[in-house]
Amino acid sequence: MFIGAQVSLYPMTSDFVGVILSGLEALSPYKDQLRIETDDMSTLMVGSPDPLFDATRDLFARAAQGPAHVTMHVTYSRGCPGEPDDPTCRCDTLTTAQDLTLDRRQQLARDAVRDAPVLGVEIDVQFSLYVLGQDRHMDEIYGCIDFLKESGTFLRSKNFCTRLRGDAGAVFETVRQAFLRFGPAEGHVTIDLTASANSPTAR
Amino acid sequence: MFIGAQVSLYPMTSDFVGVILSGLEALSPYKDQLRIETDDMSTLMVGSPDPLFDATRDLFARAAQGPAHVTMHVTYSRGCPGEPDDPTCRCDTLTTAQDLTLDRRQQLARDAVRDAPVLGVEIDVQFSLYVLGQDRHMDEIYGCIDFLKESGTFLRSKNFCTRLRGDAGAVFETVRQAFLRFGPAEGHVTIDLTASANSPTAR
Numbered sequence: 001m002f003i004g005a006q007v008s009l010y011p012m013t014s015d016f017v018g019v020i021l022s023g024l025e026a027l028s029p030y031k032d033q034l035r036i037e038t039d040d041m042s043t044l045m046v047g048s049p050d051p052l053f054d055a056t057r058d059l060f061a062r063a064a065q066g067p068a069h070v071t072m073h074v075t076y077s078r079g080c081p082g083e084p085d086d087p088t089c090r091c092d093t094l095t096t097a098q099d100l101t102l103d104r105r106q107q108l109a110r111d112a113v114r115d116a117p118v119l120g121v122e123i124d125v126q127f128s129l130y131v132l133g134q135d136r137h138m139d140e141i142y143g144c145i146d147f148l149k150e151s152g153t154f155l156r157s158k159n160f161c162t163r164l165r166g167d168a169g170a171v172f173e174t175v176r177q178a179f180l181r182f183g184p185a186e187g188h189v190t191i192d193l194t195a196s197a198n199s200p201t202a203r
Numbered sequence: 204m205f206i207g208a209q210v211s212l213y214p215m216t217s218d219f220v221g222v223i224l225s226g227l228e229a230l231s232p233y234k235d236q237l238r239i240e241t242d243d244m245s246t247l248m249v250g251s252p253d254p255l256f257d258a259t260r261d262l263f264a265r266a267a268q269g270p271a272h273v274t275m276h277v278t279y280s281r282g283c284p285g286e287p288d289d290p291t292c293r294c295d296t297l298t299t300a301q302d303l304t305l306d307r308r309q310q311l312a313r314d315a316v317r318d319a320p321v322l323g324v325e326i327d328v329q330f331s332l333y334v335l336g337q338d339r340h341m342d343e344i345y346g347c348i349d350f351l352k353e354s355g356t357f358l359r360s361k362n363f364c365t366r367l368r369g370d371a372g373a374v375f376e377t378v379r380q381a382f383l384r385f386g387p388a389e390g391h392v393t394i395d396l397t398a399s400a401n402s403p404t405a406r
Contacts (some may be wrong), residue, residue, distance in 0.1 A: 006363055008397060010274055016215035040404035041329055044362055071213055073276045075331060075395050077363045081341050126244055128278060130333045138284050159247055160209055160280045190333060192278050192395040194211060201243035
């Protein structure tokens with residue numbers, strides 16, 4: 001199994017380099033658990049979903065604490081058949097998820113969001129979950145959408161994606177649960193996510 | 204068939220509102236062909252791939268002509284089973300694509316990129332193509348990657364995505380061909396794309 005993300009932070013300020021560098025400091029606690037490589041378009045993070053989602057959450061929460069409007073795009077991926085197996089990506093939640101009924105997985109996902117830490121940073125997210133390599137991919141996606149609607153962070157459905165809103169802790173836990181508990185454990189699952197904070201557009 | 208995109212433009216300047224409004228002017232020629240709706244996170248565009256990819260290209264090319272570092276994220280989608288049929292999304296290229304061999308589709312895709320207009324704006328793109336609802340989804344993805352490598356806009360492969368570089372005309376035509384000619388004509392296909400211009404990071 002290979003799990004990781006391509007992450008890009010976009011501060012809408014002329015001091016965008018300063019905001020990016022400050023945000024990257026929030027990754028320090030995860031440098032032992034994730035392989036992190038930055039190029040001119042995005043930062044690759046490879047590792048298990050626990051540090052992976054915590055790191056992207058903390059990166060964005062740090063940047064969102066400043067006054068500037070800031071957004072982040074993340075492509076999360078697990079199980080891509082074109083990637084090598086990597087033992088650092090091992091995840092027990094993922095391994096056991098598919099032995100459970102859809103109802104039970106939805107319950108565990110809701111519990112995890114309820115128990116998420118509160119970071120004190122309000123954010124908006126929209127994201128799409130893609131379950132690949134499966135004839136009946138929409139069953140798992142509809143099951144995930146049912147969980148999202150009961151997650152406490154659901155804002156509304158949009159064409160091609162779902163809007164979430166809330167504290168960064170609960171919102172990123174919602175996305176992690178979507179990534180972990182829906183779609184086959186050994187399958188190819190991806191998420192296309194955009195986060196936003198401090199938008200001048202009226203909420 | 205329902206075809207469209209969620210589009211977000213991110214200028215890394217304190218005058219980001221001005222750059223976004225200027226970019227949106229580039230959409231005027233497409234307002235009769237696309238349904239366009241903007242909220243606080245993204246702009247929905249619904250319609251056939253001809254105006255859809257031209258509009259996203261022109262939006263980004265306009266914004267990239269200024270001095271500011273600017274990026275854009277687009278989620279393109281066709282054939283999502285959860286969306287209604289929309290006659291304005293009809294596309295003959297898509298309908299006939301799957302009657303052709305992979306070799307022939309790759310050839311037609313290369314021809315289209317060769318004939319793309321030159322906009323005079325150099326851009327970077329990275330994107331992922333997702334073919335959903337199919338057991339053997341990687342066959343079409345590998346076929347698409349072979350086309351990308353011969354497209355003239357290929358820069359390099361990355362984990363989870365492919366980097367392109369070149370004139371905005373050729374780059375967006377490459378992405379449109381990937382979207383149209385790979386994956387089943389009636390299937391669910393999406394693209395997660397990030398574009399970048401005027402980055403201060405050394406190229």
